[in-house]
Amino acid sequence: MQDSIRGKAYVIGDNIDTDQIIPAKHLVYSLSDPEERKLYGKYAFSGIPDAAAGLPQGNVKFVPDGDYRSFYQIVIGGKNFGCGSSREHAAEALQIAGITTVVAESYARIFYRNVVDGGFCIPFESTQRLITEIKTGDDLEINVPAGTLKNLTSGKTYSLRPLGDLLDIIKAGGVFAYARQTGMLKS
């Protein structure tokens, strides 16, 4: 895991469930075919109602038409991010779209597990509500050892919660790597 993470913010609200992250009708594409899996990036966040997509103004496309990579690299979310269905496609869709990091007030349990165990992106928890502080398109820098997020656009700095119990799995890059390191799996 790198010490410094930089990227542009895409801001969304509370209770963004996995149906909004990747709508169910898209769960039919192959995740192992290198070309077909790009469709998950193309449709990432396509279930969010337009007015709530890219706060505060809304109506901001997460992925440009015809592309599968987002203009944004860091998701700023509210409470209970990733609630609902257990579809791991949601965590993977964000990674395919180019998201490296999610910073949310809190996570739903299965999504959090999926992000960590699959090694798709790093899930930080904020110590305050950031969706009213940060605007979609702001340039952000996360200092991992210091546990801080700096909004380079506004100049303000915020603290993040320690990655906690699952730091070892996150550092390993996922549960398979972790299981090999700890001897649960033969390498």
Add this chain to the structure above:
Amino acid sequence: MTMTEKVLARHAGRTSVVPGDHIWVDVDILMTHDVCGPGTIGIFRKQFGPTAKVWDREKVVIIPDHYIFTNDQHAHRNIDVLRAFVKEQDLPYYYDVGTDKYKGVCHIALPEEGHTRPGEVLFGTDSHTCTAGAFGEFATGIGNTDAALIMGIGKLWVKVPETMRFEFEGPLPPYLMAKDLILHIIGDIGVDGATYRAMEFAGDGVMSLSIEERMTLCNMVIEAGGKNGMIPVDAVTEKFVKSKTSKPYQPVADDPDARFHSVRRYKTADIQPTVAKPHSPDNRSTARECTGITLDRAYIGSCTGGKLNDFVAAAKILRGHQVKADTYIVPATTEVAKGLATTKLDGQTLAEIFEKAGAKISQGASCAACLGGPSDTFGRLNKSEVCISTTNRNFPGRMGSKTAQVYLASPYTVAASAITGTITDPREFL
């Protein structure tokens, strides 16, 4: 220890655990389906090698149920992936599409086929795997990566959850169903009110419920963020389980000194027919407060509200009436579908009652429009329709279009509302 703690301790080979412990547990059953199975199989092959075998072929259950009755070719390909894997691994518990073994919705098929047993650990690649807590076992949803790891080694790490206890006093009044109780709880604690925690349901109100109604209670713990649901094992549980399987099992019970995160007590008589308004399962209201809201559609189906008892309840209200809202009937499993054709009320089968009322009955048992699915899915909301549904989620776009509005309610309330075309308290018809 609580029931959840006891099951986890036993499966970790420990005499005790406390909430917060990270442990590796032995898995009794791993369930997957057509949406998450192919991804799981892909990771399993990548991590364990192309010739790897699953850790125990008796413990992997594969139930295609999500995208079955569709012309979507990608969806058909997913079934082909499952079929090839089952053949290669010689798995005995596969319920293939287009055969007599086909079942339908996995959470209802699992108990019908004897795969849910007290005291066991069940993981499934579906968030509503928590339904099986109704049988006094630890059951929860996981992603493809975790499922692939289990496939290879039969173990998974878990963090032992604290247990929230919910006690209901008094049997249910005749106008209430388990759906009303769980929607009431979710309204109280919110869609993240039980995150990382077990939700245990008890009290004489809960223990007076049928096994199907207990499944409804546990089914929606995920809608409060819960990790697993849990209901004490009694004669009702044992009778059902023994009728489905001869495999031995070891039930657990709460210790007298078990520690709970919290205990909430309800009198069932105080609960009203409950509705969750768009766009969140915790946006609680009552059917009476929503009276007059005009509906385009009523939907009765899914792992939450597509069991035989759900259709018996709907038929009690619908018999002798015509629906004003377009009404869709989707049996969860083929066994439930058979029940529609054989179960009678006043000499008429449930299917006859629904047909006479003007409802549309799905020819196939599956998840169907509960989660939207491909655009040709039976009952899918493709426009800005307003729907009342016996399903489990109403976040934007869940049943199809993100401009549609979904109200969640019990089969009684959905049936009463279908008749009037507006949200209606079922007491108007009972």
